[in-house]
Amino acid sequence: MIKQVYIYKSFERFWHWTQAVIIFMLVITGFEIHRFITFFGYGNAVRYHNIAAYSFIVLIVFAIFWHFTTGAWRQYLPTRKNLKAQMDYYLLGIFRNAPHPTKKTVLSKLNPLQKLVYLGLKVLVIPVIVFSGLMYMFYRYPQGNTIRVLNIQSVEVFAIIHTIGAFLLVAFIIAHLYLITTGLTITSNLKAMITGYEELEDEEQLQIDKNDISNGSEDSISDTITKS
Template identity: 55%
Template sequence: MRKVYIYKKFERFWHWTQAALIFFLAVTGFEVHDSFSLFGFENAVMYHRIASYLLLGLIAFSIFWHFTTGEWKQYVPTISKLKAQVHYYTVGMFKGEHHPTIKSPRKKLNPLQAMVYLGFKLVMAPIVILSGLLYMYYKTFDANDTIIISDIPLDIIAWAHTLGAFLLLSFIIVHVYMTTTGHTPTSNIKGMLTGWEMLEDEDEQNKEEISVEKDEKKRIK
C-alpha cells in the first residue's frame, strides 16, 4: 500500500460545500412545505433562495474546473466490469470477495459510481435547478406571458421540484453509505477530507486483478 494524493483542494471544497448546501436547502425547503418549524416561514424562504444562488455559483465554478482540468473524464460511463461491480456491492463485499476495480488518481470512480454520478449531474441536479428557477420566477414569466412557461401549472413545477429534492436526498443517503465500503469504514471520508488515500501499488494491483478474475470465474461456475 502507498499513500497517494488523489483529491485536489478545490475538489474537496466543492464536494463538502455542495453537500452542506444541499442539506441546508433540504431543511429550509421542507420548512417551506410546513413539515416543521425552525427558522420561520419567511426566513426559510429567504435562506432557501440565498442557498440556491450559492449552489448555482458553486456548480458554475465546478463545471469550469472539471473541463479545464480534464476531470470531467472521470464521469465517462463504461460497461466494463459494471456487472462485476454491481455483484460486489450487492453480494461480493459481504462475502469478503476482492473489489473488481482499482482506484487511482486517473480513475477515481468505478463503473457504477461513474454512471450514478453522471445521472446526478445530468438528471437529478437539472430537475431541481430548473424547477426551482421556474418556481422562483414563475410570476415574472407569467406577467411577461412567456411562451410555454406560463402555460405550465405552478403545482406541476412545485411537484417536480419536490421530486428532484427527494431524488437528491436519496442519492446523498446512498452516497454516505457507500463511503463505508472502502479499505476501512472511514478511509473514503478521510480521503475526501485530507486528499490522501492508501492505494495499492502496481504489484498489489496486478495481484488484486488476478484475484478478482479468479473470484469471477468461481462465481460464473
C-alpha cells in the same frame, strides 16, 4: 503495494464540502417550505432556500469550469466494463471481504456504478432541480413580468418536478452516506475527502494509467484497471 496517494485536489474537496453544506441547507429549508418539518420558520426558510440556491448555482458554474479545464469530466463517462462485477461485489463480495473489483486511481476514481449514478445526478437530477427551481423562483403571474417567456400560468408542474428531484436527492444522500463506509476501511473514503490522501495501489500502476489516458482512450483505462 499500498501507498498514500493525493487523490482529491483542494478544489475538489472544497467543491464537495461546500456542496454538501449547501445541499443540506436546501433539503432542510426545502422540506420546511413543503411543510414536512418546521425549523427556521416559513419566511426564513424561503429566504435561506433562495440564498442557498444562488450559492449552489455559483458553485456549479465553478465546478463545470473546473471539470472541463482539467478534463475531469471524463471520470463520469459511463462504461459497462465491470458493472456486473461491481454489483456482485455490493450484493455478495462485500460480505465475504472480497477485494473491490474496481481499483481506484487518481485518473479513475469512480467505479462503474458510481460513474452511472454521478452522471445521472449531473446531467439529470441536478439540472432538473436547478431549472425547476429557477422557474419556481422567477415565474411570474401574467401581469408581473416583463420577460414574457416566464409568464407561466401555474407553478404546479415546476413545483412537483422540483419535489421529485428533492426526494431523489435525499435518497441519493442516504445511500451516499452509507456507501462511504465501504472503502478499504470504514473511514478511509471519508478521510480521503477531508485530507485529499487515500491509500491506493502503488505509483507504478498510476504511471501506466497516466500513459493510457494520454492516448485518449477511455476504454483502455478501464481495461488496464481491470487487468490490474
